[in-house]
Amino acid sequence: MRNCLSVTVVALCAVLTTADAARAELSVFACEPEWKSLVEEIGGDLVAVYSATTGMQDPHHVEARPSLIAKARTADMIVCTGGELEIGWLPVVQRRSGNPRIKGNSESVFYAAEFVERLEIPESVDRSHGDVHASGNPHVHLDPRRVGRIAAALAERLQAVDPSNAEAFAGNWRDFDARWRAAIADWETRAAFVQGARVITHHRAWSYLFDWLDWESVGELEPLPGVPPTTRHLADLVDATTREKPSLILLATYQDSRGANWLSDRTGIPVVSLPSTIGGAEDAQDLFTLFELIVDRLVTALPANAQ
Amino acid sequence: MNRAFALPAALVCTAAAGFAGLAHADTGSPIGIGAVLDGRYQDGTRAFSELEDGFGLGHTELSFFGNIDERFRGVLTTVIESAHDETELELEEAFVEAIGLGTGLNVRAGRMLSGFGYLNGRHLHEDDFSDRPAVYRAYLGGHYYDNGIAANLVMPTEKFFSISLEAFDGEKLAASGTSVADIDTVNAWGGQVEFGADAGQSGSWQVGLSLLENDNGMTTEHSLEHHDEHGEEHEDEHVSEHEHAHDHGPEVTGGRLTGIDFTWKWAPDGNAKNRNLTLSAEYLRLDDLLDETLSAVPGAPKHLDGWYLSAAYQFSPRWTVGLRYGEVETYHGHIHHDEHGIEGHYDTDETTETDLSLAWHPSHFSTVRATYTRQEQRIHGNTSDENIFVLQYVMSLGAHGAHTY
Numbered sequence: 038m039r040n041c042l043s044v045t046v047v048a049l050c051a052v053l054t055t056a057d058a059a060r061a062e063l064s065v066f067a068c069e070p071e072w073k074s075l076v077e078e079i080g081g082d083l084v085a086v087y088s089a090t091t092g093m094q095d096p097h098h099v100e101a102r103p104s105l106i107a108k109a110r111t112a113d114m115i116v117c118t119g120g121e122l123e124i125g126w127l128p129v130v131q132r133r134s135g136n137p138r139i140k141g142n143s144e145s146v147f148y149a150a151e152f153v154e155r156l157e158i159p160e161s162v163d164r165s166h167g168d169v170h171a172s173g174n175p176h177v178h179l180d181p182r183r184v185g186r187i188a189a190a191l192a193e194r195l196q197a198v199d200p201s202n203a204e205a206f207a208g209n210w211r212d213f214d215a216r217w218r219a220a221i222a223d224w225e226t227r228a229a230f231v232q233g234a235r236v237i238t239h240h241r242a243w244s245y246l247f248d249w250l251d252w253e254s255v256g257e258l259e260p261l262p263g264v265p266p267t268t269r270h271l272a273d274l275v276d277a278t279t280r281e282k283p284s285l286i287l288l289a290t291y292q293d294s295r296g297a298n299w300l301s302d303r304t305g306i307p308v309v310s311l312p313s314t315i316g317g318a319e320d321a322q323d324l325f326t327l328f329e330l331i332v333d334r335l336v337t338a339l340p341a342n343a344q
Numbered sequence: 345m346n347r348a349f350a351l352p353a354a355l356v357c358t359a360a361a362g363f364a365g366l367a368h369a370d371t372g373s374p375i376g377i378g379a380v381l382d383g384r385y386q387d388g389t390r391a392f393s394e395l396e397d398g399f400g401l402g403h404t405e406l407s408f409f410g411n412i413d414e415r416f417r418g419v420l421t422t423v424i425e426s427a428h429d430e431t432e433l434e435l436e437e438a439f440v441e442a443i444g445l446g447t448g449l450n451v452r453a454g455r456m457l458s459g460f461g462y463l464n465g466r467h468l469h470e471d472d473f474s475d476r477p478a479v480y481r482a483y484l485g486g487h488y489y490d491n492g493i494a495a496n497l498v499m500p501t502e503k504f505f506s507i508s509l510e511a512f513d514g515e516k517l518a519a520s521g522t523s524v525a526d527i528d529t530v531n532a533w534g535g536q537v538e539f540g541a542d543a544g545q546s547g548s549w550q551v552g553l554s555l556l557e558n559d560n561g562m563t564t565e566h567s568l569e570h571h572d573e574h575g576e577e578h579e580d581e582h583v584s585e586h587e588h589a590h591d592h593g594p595e596v597t598g599g600r601l602t603g604i605d606f607t608w609k610w611a612p613d614g615n616a617k618n619r620n621l622t623l624s625a626e627y628l629r630l631d632d633l634l635d636e637t638l639s640a641v642p643g644a645p646k647h648l649d650g651w652y653l654s655a656a657y658q659f660s661p662r663w664t665v666g667l668r669y670g671e672v673e674t675y676h677g678h679i680h681h682d683e684h685g686i687e688g689h690y691d692t693d694e695t696t697e698t699d700l701s702l703a704w705h706p707s708h709f710s711t712v713r714a715t716y717t718r719q720e721q722r723i724h725g726n727t728s729d730e731n732i733f734v735l736q737y738v739m740s741l742g743a744h745g746a747h748t749y
Contacts, residue, residue, distance in 0.1 A: 091545060093613035100609060100616060101749050102548045103504030103540025110448050111500045125708075129746045132417070135448040135498050141414055164709060264707060265661040291615050293661070 063199050066109050066139060068117035068127065069096055070315040071178040072149060074323045076116055078213045079192050083202045087112075089130075092316030093291045096122055097263065101129035109134035114198055116191065119148025120155065120175035145198050150175050152190040153183040156244050167261025178314065180245035181221045181328055188213060220325055224332045231339045235281055237274065237306070239266075239288035239297060242313055246331070255281040258288070258296045266296035278304045285338060289313035309338045376743030380405040380469045388732030391695050391721060392481035392595045392674075394425075401426040402736060403468045405436070409745060415444040419745075421467075436489050448498035457489045459496070459508050459536050460554045461626050462605035464488055470747055472622070472656040472666040474715035474734035478697045479628050479650030479672040482595040488556075490516060490532065504540040504550070509533075518560035519597045521567035531559045534601075540749070547610045550749060554603040561597040564635040568681050596648060596674045599632025607749070620658045627651040633675070634690075641679065643690040648673040654699075666701035666715075676723075693723045709740045 065086045067073035073088035080086070087108045090096050096118070099105075109115070109130045115138075117123055131140040138145045155173030162171045177183050192210035196203035232251050236243075239258045247254055256277050260270035278300075286297045286308045297308045311331050312318035321327040382402035386395055395402065407421040421437035439454030459465040463480060464487050476486045492512035499505040514532030534557055540550035604627050611620035629649040638644060652670030659665065672695050679688035696719070703713040717732040 091614060093545070094615040095617045098615070098617040100548065101746065102542065102609075103538070103550050103749060104542040104548060106498060106506075107501060107504040107540075110498045125746055127746075129748055132443060132450070133496075133498065133748070135443070135445065135450050135496070137444050137446050140443075164707075167707075291613065291617075293618050 063195070063202075064111055064113045066112035066115045068115070068123050069178070071184075071324060071327070072116040072118070074315050074327075075184070075188055075191060076195075078324070079188065079195055079206055079209045081205065081209050083199070083205055084195075092312050092314045092318070092321065095291055097125060099123070099126045101126045101133070105130045106133045109139055110136050112136065112139050114145040114147065114195075115139040116147045116149070118150050118175050118177065120150035120172045120177075121170040122150070122175035144194065147191060147194050149187045149191075150177050152187050153177050153180075156248060157241070167259070167264050169262055174241060174244050176242045176313075177245055179243060179331075180249040181217065181224070181324075182249060183245060184324065185214065185217050185221070188217065216325075220328065224328055227336055228332055231336060234285070234339060235283045237278070237283045237286045237300070239286075239292045242289060243287060243311075250335075255283050258286075258300065265293070271296055271300055274300055275303050278306060285309050285335075287311060290317045307338055309334055311335075375408055375410040376745070378405075378407050378409075378740060378742040378744045380407075380467075380744075381739045381741065382469060382736060384474065384734055384736035386474075386732065386734045388717075388730050390475060390481075390717065390730075390732050391719060392478060393475060393486070395475070402474075402738075405467065405469065407437075407745070409743075411443075412440065415442060417441045417443050448500060450496045452494045452496075453492075455489060455491050456494060457487060458484075458510060458512065458534075458556065459494065460484065460488065460534065460556050460601070461536075461603045461628065462550075462552060462607055462624055463626070466748065469738050469740070472654070472664065472703065473668055473699050473701050474713065474736055475717075477626075477650075477652035477654070477668065477670040477672075478695050478719075479626070479652055479670055482650065482672045482674050482695070483597075483601060483628055483630055483648075485516070485594040488517065488594075490514060492530075492532075504538070506538045507535065508538075509535040514558060514560065516593045517556075517558045517597055518593075519563040519567055520593075521563070522560050532561075533557050543608075545614050546612060547608065548614075548749075549606070549608045551607075552603075552605045554601075554605070556601040558597060558599055558601065561601075562599040562632050562635055563597070563638060565637045565681070565686065568638070568679060568686075596630065596633070598630035598648070601628060601630050603628040609749075616658075618658075618661055622656045623654070625651065625653045637686060638677075638679075641677070641686060641688060641690055643692070645673070645675045645690060645692050648675065648692070656701075662704060662706055664701075664703045664705065666699070666703070668699040668701075669697070670699075671696045691724055693721065695719065695721045709744070711738045712736070713738065 063080065063084045065076050065084050067076060067086050067088045069090050070088045070092055073086045076084055076086045089105050090099050117127060140146065158173035159169050162169055188210060192206055195206045228250050234252045235255045236252055237256045238254050241257055241262050256274055258266040260267055283306060286301055286306050288294060288297050288310055290310050290312050301308045311334055312321040312327060315321050315323060315327050318330055321330050382404055384402050385399050386397055389396060404424040405421055409419040412418050418440050419437050423434045423436045425432045435455055437456055439452045439456045442451045445451065457465050463476060464484060468487065480486060490512035492510060494508060494510035496506060496508040511530050511533040517532050534555040536552055536554045538550060538552040542548045607624040609620065609622050629647055631647045633648065634644050650672030652668055654666065654668035656664055656666040673692055675690055675692045677688060677690045679686060698718045699715055701713055701715040703711050705711045713736055715734045719730045719732060721728050
């Protein structure tokens with residue numbers, strides 16, 4: 038028994054050391070695909086990025102699956118939204134993986150939401166208000182201007198975590214930043230004619246998009262954030278639409294469309310389903326194509342209904 | 345201490361800070377305080393269970409948890425159970441965990457749930473049914489927790505591969521009648537090996553192998569001296585804690601418990617919010633039940649086993665239906681033990697259970713569940729059955745640790 042145990046321990050140690058030594062590129066665990074894409078823009082070939090969630094998943098509701106623990110175990114760095122978005126599963130992944138590089142306030146832990154101004158910070162938080170985050174709305178990646186600021190912070194952080202490749206990261210970031218600014222200008226021009234549009238959303242997930250486009254959300258299908266639509270609340274919304282005259286009902290591709298379709302049938306307001314992140318639609322393959330698609334679907338849906 | 349308070353704001357998220365996010369505050373603020381309220385009305389009596397007919401409180405938990413510093417985390421979970429005007433306070437968990445060791449290693453010391461099988465390491469409030477499967481109730485006393493030490497190592501492999509070792513005091517697992525003087529200081533030890541991976545974007549699975557060696561689990565001729573001929577224990581100051589009316593020890597014990605578990609989860613595109621399915625199955629086998637002398641008695645069982653298969657399907661954001669079937673073997677003896685030696689015989693009994701549950705969970709924090717159980721028992725070759733109905737609520741207040749897979 039004792040011999041067997043020591044053989045096992047030796048074998049384990051061998052596996053541990055080889056696995057740690059064999060990795061040349063920086064292994065990054067991203068919580069959401071938007072951050073995977075951003076790390077790849079700045080890290081290029083020098084990083085290997087895994088995304089814990091896909092664009093078809095609600096990032097609030099992910100299981101701390103065995104595969105996530107395995108990926109987190111070997112990661113050199115973690116890049117997540119933070120702001121409590123991943124609070125239902127990330128703490129378990131961080132703890133179970135036994136990897137100090139990806140927890141606490143180490144340099145290799147990067148929470149994107151910390152680097153931008155957040156909207157909807159509640160004055161008080163109570164469970165009876167639904168799924169409200171004490172540090173504000175965490176869905177920050179839907180404002181490309183904020184993504185730009187996060188990119189700058191991420192570039193700095195990557196340089197600190199892997200100084201040997203600092204120059205390459207800085208160069209990649211400068212290139213990305215230039216392309217990103219040009220793209221934002223283009224999207225803003227295309228969306229300018231629908232400024233001030235009023236919209237009903239499924240979840241309060243689009244606040245940053247509206248902040249950018251200067252749109253206004255006039256209601257949500259969810260009676261409280263995170264609480265599924267109820268018939269009574271939907272009926273109340275029918276009345277609200279006659280007052281507020283929204284021109285769109287907006288939901289993410291992963292969300293249940295029954296509530297939105299019900300309201301649309303009764304009010305004639307069109308439903309637009311948008312990818313909330315990369316992978317949420319087939320054509321949304323990186324940050325550029327994601328916003329391309331969002332802007333495209335919105336301006337296509339709006340002309341007839343624009344105010 | 346200042347360090348803990350200086351953590352970035354986005355990390356600070358537990359109840360003390362006014363937490364109300366998705367639910368599961370687990371990092372950041374110095375301490376998470378949470379309670380789980382479990383109340384029920386039960387009609388019928390379940391085998392190997394202390395919960396009885398009528399109104400009762402199930403498993404009311406009060407827990408405190410948080411990071412102690414960058415190297416340690418602490419968890420304290422007290423369980424309050426109340427029945428028949430008696431309120432009992434149990435310490436289910438009181439451990440510190442070294443979390444800064446690196447290389448995939450976590451070490452726990454103190455009182456903790458054993459990691460045996462799929463269910464044992466989980467809190468009862470995470471279950472999809474009102475009670476643990478019969479095999480868990482009979483072999484582990486529902487859920488086995490004890491004082492000891494445990495280490496878990498996650499290997500740096502592409503697929504999930506984890507190895508755990510644990511050692512416990514083990515007194516509560518001792519065979520009935522074992523005298524306290526006979527009990528070793530470390531009497532239960534074992535471990536688990538777990539593998540897991542994704543199966544496409546929608547599915548994921550985990551397989552585990554578990555072992556629990558119980559040095560005082562075997563019933564011996566000596567321990568029998570504390571029994572009468574029907575296997576009932578005498579009131580005797582030497583007998584172990586099993587005497588106690590509210591003891592949570594198992595129904596039957598043996599020198600070795602082994603288990604294999606399989607879990608498969610599915611959600612469309614991996615998005616569990618609206619619909620998801622969990623299938624799990626476990627097989628447990630209890631060996632080394634009786635010493636050499638007792639094994640010679642007619643009908644003496646060599647080993648016992650039990651298993652269950654359960655499915656829980658969340659078919660809408662607010663509703664989950666569960667179906668579970670399980671079987672477990674137990675035994676009892678009619679043994680006369682006197683100066684002439686041992687006479688009598690053993691019988692192996694069988695209990696089967698089919699559970700059907702329907703849960704309504706309007707938010708992440710509240711569940712109201714109805715569970716119907718059809719229980720059939722074959723004892724002495726006679727069959728009996730029982731219909732058990734439980735209506736319960738399980739609600740969580742304050743901070744709530746994120747659930748494991």
